[in-house]
Amino acid sequence: MNLHGGIYCLWAFCFTGTTVGNPIKLLLSPSHLSLLAGENATLSCRLNQNSGFKSYFYWKAVKQHPTAGENKTSDFIEEKGRFSISTEEDSPPAAVSTLLISDVSPYDHGRYFCAVHLLGDTTHALLNGTYIQLDVKARPQLSLTSHPSNTSGSRILSCSAVGYYPPDVSLSWDGSSIGVLSPTPQGPPTLHRDGSYSTSSTLLVTEALWITGAEIACVLSHSSLTEPLRKSIRQEDTFSDAAVITRHCVIVPALVIEILCVVYFSLCPAPVRN
Ligand SMILES: *[C@@H]1O[C@H](CO)[C@@H](O)[C@H](O)[C@H]1NC(C)=O
Ligand SMILES: *[C@@H]1O[C@H](CO)[C@@H](O)[C@H](O)[C@H]1NC(C)=O
């Protein structure tokens, strides 16, 4: 497509004379990118045809991290730190600009816009493209701990999901074998420096609820996980010092005596009678 001198074109729809050409457009790819924190993002912005002009590309972001607030629209993205921009002016069939964001973090979550300034001797045009949606996910770690409560015999179970993004998460308790559980409500998530979040839930388990061998599990669902994470705890893991004592003081010595007896009777010849 050829732009004639004297015609000032703005945006994507710019024609010369009566010849209806194929309008120059910016093509962004991919339209949607979903990455785990730490991966590299490659965003590409290309003219759909050779314009015959010098092209200057610009990238801009509208951040979608919950902390972005009113400052969510960035200035033009500069090439520094984790951001690098490479433009190939003469790459066939048309100029292309590539934005590489290395080691993406939850703070990079957003929409990335591309624009190009086409500059001829007497003509120029500014084209805006659409945007690339960049989603970033961070996988949480799940931990389940148990400690005695100040009410005798009962315990407090505490389940934590650490380092996830986006901030929507579901933490639940599964104690179907011992009946209904009433956890304290999940508190508001806390924000980490890297833009990920953590939350926890606690559960008070009374001694009466805790039957031998009963299992209580903490289940975490999050969009970064293909299936929910699950950690479980049993009575014998925590409460019953009595069960441990039984095992060590009764069962173990009994086994030792039994083994000694077997060894004794199989190895020692029966007493010879005269
Ligand atoms: C936005 O940026 C200005 C200036 O950098 C700052 O004073 C203000 O607190 C920021 N607002 C938010 C919501 O971060
Ligand atoms: C991400 O990019 C950086 C530098 O741009 C490079 O050193 C690193 O190997 C890349 N990582 C992956 C997983 O491609």
Ligand SMILES: *[C@@H]1O[C@H](CO)[C@@H](O)[C@H](O)[C@H]1NC(C)=O
């Ligand atoms: C194109 O982008 C510029 C800079 O972001 C903006 O000021 C302008 O309103 C946009 N124009 C259109 C038609 O989207």
Ligand SMILES: *[C@@H]1O[C@H](CO)[C@@H](O)[C@H](O)[C@H]1NC(C)=O
């Ligand atoms: C037990 O702890 C809770 C809070 O954790 C407190 O409100 C309560 O007063 C404590 N009870 C006793 C008997 O110390």
